[in-house]
Every structure is written in C-alpha cells, then in structure tokens.
Amino acid sequence: MSESPAKTPGIARLATADADFDARLEVLLAWEGVSSAEVQQRVTAILEDVRRRGDAALVEATNRFDRLTASGMAELAIPAERLAEAFEGLSVEQREALSHAAERIRAYHERQKPESWHYTEADGTVLGQQVRPLDRAGIYVPGGKAAYPSSVLMNAIPAHVAGVREIIMVVPTPDGVVNELVLAAAHLAGVDQVFTLGGAQAVAALAYGTETVPRVDKIVGPGNIYVATAKRAVFGQVGIDMIAGPSEILVVSDGGTEAEWLAMDLFSQAEHDEDAQAILVSWDADHLAAVEAAIERLLPTLERAAIVRESMARRGALIHCRDRDEAVALINRIAPEHLELSVADPEAWLPEVRHAGAIFMGRYTAEALGDYCAGPNHVLPTSGTARFSSPLGVYDFQKRSSIIHCSAEGAAMLGQTASVLARGEALTAHARSAEYRIPE
CATH class of the missing domain: 3.40.50.1980 (Nitrogenase molybdenum iron protein domain)
Incomplete structure (x- = not known):
C-alpha cells in the first residue's frame, strides 16, 4: 500500500491515517438542515x-x-x-x-x-392486518x-x-x-x-x-x-415522506475502475447544486491520484462546471483508507444516500453494508441509471438518515389497520389478562369492559 499523496487544490484529500481525520470528516459531513x-x-x-x-x-x-x-x-x-x-x-x-x-x-x-x-x-379468535x-x-x-x-x-x-x-x-x-x-x-x-x-x-x-x-x-x-x-x-x-437534504454520492473503489468513469460519477451528483456532496474512498493512493487528475481534466467540459466546482470544493473529498475494512466502516459511518461499490466482488460487501439509501453494485452500475430508469426509487434518505430511513416506495402510500375478532372463548381468556393489567393501571372501566365478556 502506497503512501497517501499530498492534498491538491480543488477537492479535499483526507486519509484515515491522519491524526485529524475524524474531525475533518465530521466537518465535511455536517449539514445544517434546520431553517434559520x-x-x-x-x-x-x-x-x-x-x-x-x-x-x-x-x-x-x-x-x-x-x-x-x-x-x-x-x-x-x-x-x-x-x-x-x-x-x-x-x-x-x-x-x-x-x-x-x-x-x-x-x-x-x-x-x-x-x-x-x-x-x-x-x-377461533382471528388476528390480522388490513x-x-x-x-x-x-x-x-x-x-x-x-x-x-x-x-x-x-x-x-x-x-x-x-x-x-x-x-x-x-x-x-x-x-x-x-x-x-x-x-x-x-x-x-x-x-x-x-x-x-x-x-x-x-x-x-x-x-x-x-x-x-x-x-x-x-x-x-x-x-x-x-x-x-x-x-x-x-x-x-x-x-x-422525509425532509430531504442535498444529494450525495459515496463511491468505494478498489482501483480497478476507469478513473474517468468515477470522476463523472462524482460529477453526476455534484451538478445538482452547490451543496451536493461527492466522496470517493479507496485504499489505492495511485488510483485516487488518477481520479483527481481526471476530475481536473474533465470538469471544464461540463455544462454546469461552475456548480460542480463549488460543490466539489465545498463538500467533496477523496479519502485514502488503509484497507477494505476501513472502507466498510466509512460506508456505515457516512450512511450515504447513494453508494457505489465499484469493486470486483460487490456481492461480498453487501452483508456488511448496514446503512445506505441505494447501493449500486459493480463497475458498470452508474448511479445515474438509478436516477432515471433502473427501477428502484430515487427518492432516498440523505444527511445520514439512511441509518433509520428507507427509499420512497409503495408502502409510503399505504397504511395498515390491525384486525381483532374475538370468539367467545377467546374474549374470556384475554379478558382475564386484560383485567389484571387494567386494574394494575387503575383503569377500572377498562377492566370491567373486559370482565363483562367473561362468563360467570
């Protein structure tokens, strides 16, 4: 594993080996979504x-x-x-x-x-969900x-x-x-x-x-x-549905994907607006340098170059980590909206990824495909909320009602338990309501 090269202007260069890495990452990820x-x-x-x-x-x-x-x-x-x-x-x-x-x-x-x-x-008691x-x-x-x-x-x-x-x-x-x-x-x-x-x-x-x-x-x-x-x-x-923050992409590469491809993948989110975030993580320092060079070379060719440049300078980063395990830890710490696993065997990573809105597997799966036509929803949790939120889906437009239909025998059995618990809470009307269904 080669040494992490020095940071060059335009996009932040971070290394997990640096003493100030945690502090710098926190600043980079900080997003104040609360209004003034x-x-x-x-x-x-x-x-x-x-x-x-x-x-x-x-x-x-x-x-x-x-x-x-x-x-x-x-x-x-x-x-x-x-x-x-x-x-x-x-x-x-x-x-x-x-x-x-x-x-x-x-x-x-x-x-x-x-x-x-x-x-x-x-x-004979029926329980269910409608x-x-x-x-x-x-x-x-x-x-x-x-x-x-x-x-x-x-x-x-x-x-x-x-x-x-x-x-x-x-x-x-x-x-x-x-x-x-x-x-x-x-x-x-x-x-x-x-x-x-x-x-x-x-x-x-x-x-x-x-x-x-x-x-x-x-x-x-x-x-x-x-x-x-x-x-x-x-x-x-x-x-x-959710309170959406700026668009984000986290790309993890093992060094085997074309640098130009990854540079454009980062641009694809940075061009949304100046607050968007694009981060690349790799344990291959030479690969990071190649992607950085591709960024500098390709950025002037973009129609929204000014927006991309500001986004990359403000919230973008190339992160050099020690190994695959550190890359996985960073994924789960960042909990990105979009995660590209641009690696040789992405399926092997999947069991370890706990937090991500959408996961794009392999070298050929550009995040942009998910934005438009792959099929899964592109409305995704941002700003780390993938730790507890999910993509928009059919379930967001439905609700569930619990179904409880007691038989006489079931009402008597449940009534005994409900009576004890209700009287323990000093809610005697609850208890008596249940007790009325218990045969003498």
Whole structure:
C-alpha cells in the first residue's frame, strides 16, 4: 500500500491515517438542515395566510415568488388535456425513453405491494392486518434551477401502484416557464391534477386544502429550504415522506475502475447544486491520484462546471483508507444516500453494508441509471438518515389497520389478562369492559 499523496487544490484529500481525520470528516459531513429563524418566520406567515385566505393567498404568493401575473387559480391549473398534449408532443426518442423508464419503475414497485393477512387461533379468535391505500397523495416536483420529470415518475408511480385514489401534483414555474417533459411525465404516471405552485404556499395548499386545491393525506417530494421547512411544519396535519437534504454520492473503489468513469460519477451528483456532496474512498493512493487528475481534466467540459466546482470544493473529498475494512466502516459511518461499490466482488460487501439509501453494485452500475430508469426509487434518505430511513416506495402510500375478532372463548381468556393489567393501571372501566365478556 502506497503512501497517501499530498492534498491538491480543488477537492479535499483526507486519509484515515491522519491524526485529524475524524474531525475533518465530521466537518465535511455536517449539514445544517434546520431553517434559520427568519426562514421559519416567513414560512409560518405563508402557511397561515393560505390556511386563512385559501386561493387568494395562493395566487398572491405565486405571483410574488415566481414572478407571474395570474388573476386566479384557473391560470395555475393544468388540465389533463394539456398533459396529454405534452406527452404526444415529445420527440419519439423522448417519448420512448420516458415510457421505458416508467415501465421499469412500475414493474419494480409492483413487487413491493404488501398484502393483507390474518390467522385464526385455536379458540377461533382471528388476528390480522388490513392494508389500504391513502385516499389522496400530494406530490411536490421541484422547478427552477432544473426540471425533474424523473421525480414525477418516482413519486407518482408508487402512489398509483399502491392504489391511491387521487394524485395531486404541484410544480413551480418561475417566470411562467413550463417544462414539457414534466407535464408529459405527469400524464404517463397517472397524475389526476396539476397546479403550477411551488414553495411553502404549495405545501400549505396540499396540507390544508383551498377552494381549488384538494387537501391531501400525505405530501412527498423534495424541495428547497422553504419547502422542507413547510413540510416539517405541517407534519401531523398531513403525513410527509422525509425532509430531504442535498444529494450525495459515496463511491468505494478498489482501483480497478476507469478513473474517468468515477470522476463523472462524482460529477453526476455534484451538478445538482452547490451543496451536493461527492466522496470517493479507496485504499489505492495511485488510483485516487488518477481520479483527481481526471476530475481536473474533465470538469471544464461540463455544462454546469461552475456548480460542480463549488460543490466539489465545498463538500467533496477523496479519502485514502488503509484497507477494505476501513472502507466498510466509512460506508456505515457516512450512511450515504447513494453508494457505489465499484469493486470486483460487490456481492461480498453487501452483508456488511448496514446503512445506505441505494447501493449500486459493480463497475458498470452508474448511479445515474438509478436516477432515471433502473427501477428502484430515487427518492432516498440523505444527511445520514439512511441509518433509520428507507427509499420512497409503495408502502409510503399505504397504511395498515390491525384486525381483532374475538370468539367467545377467546374474549374470556384475554379478558382475564386484560383485567389484571387494567386494574394494575387503575383503569377500572377498562377492566370491567373486559370482565363483562367473561362468563360467570
């Protein structure tokens, strides 16, 4: 194993052998996702205004923040016919690619559908679980710096597969710019209603309902700090999927993958925005140096080079570790949103990976394939929350009810136990309710 080379400008170089490694890694991973007091105050005001004044507040906020001149909600609603027109208006290549991605996403999520179940005990008591879809789901699709038709598919298709009766989509259109691919994806994914709303006001509309926008049971989809703050504020009034942070990728390489491939894999996440994080870990110092050289060589060729450069300089890193075991430890410590195992035998690593949103196996599996068309969901836990959270899926659009059907014999048997426990808690009505079912 060769010595770790010195850090060069542009992207941080860390080595697990360094005395200050832990401190530097903590700084690198730190992400303050909590809003400032000012942002929270502004979001609270918007939420309350929409709750109180409904459509009028929505129109005013949308005109102000997205620089529009809408006179009413009719101008902020996109009818189903317009969605179909967008789909038919795509080039053959785009339409086929979008359809192929949708088919794969649907096929994968069909396998996630849980079934209701029950069993019967010896005394005839039936216990079980009933699975039912949500009535209405709200999908937030980001707009602004980039358009994300893939996010429409990833959010709406699992809801559709789950059996959600109505899917409402909101998407901001700053300066009135509508993305045809986003509308086409909404048509393809079976979205029922689309409104050109964004920010905290869109979250408020979905959470509380207005004269035009139906109130939903759950809000899913990523957004900026105002969207994240609003989702956190309305949680409890409605369900939410997660509070999403910046996009992340952690690549672990054994040195056998082309340096240019890995450089571009890192760029694929760094180009999202300046806060995105791209990290490469390897125990091959020469390989790290080759990837660093590829980064310097390829970065100027990118259309979003300025964003990538700032992202890599601010939150990117090349980490030199001692061996495979240290690489595994780093994976579980970082708990990345996207993990690429760019190694010879990725299956051998899988049992040791405890925390990761999505795991991309082998040299040929670029993370970008998962973003668009592999099939698994690209809505993933970020900022270390993969330690306790999972990718978005069909189960996020369903709920479970417990089933309890006691026979007379079962009620008598359970009543004895319930009576003792209830009286121990001094809840005598509970005890007597159970005791009434016990024969004399």
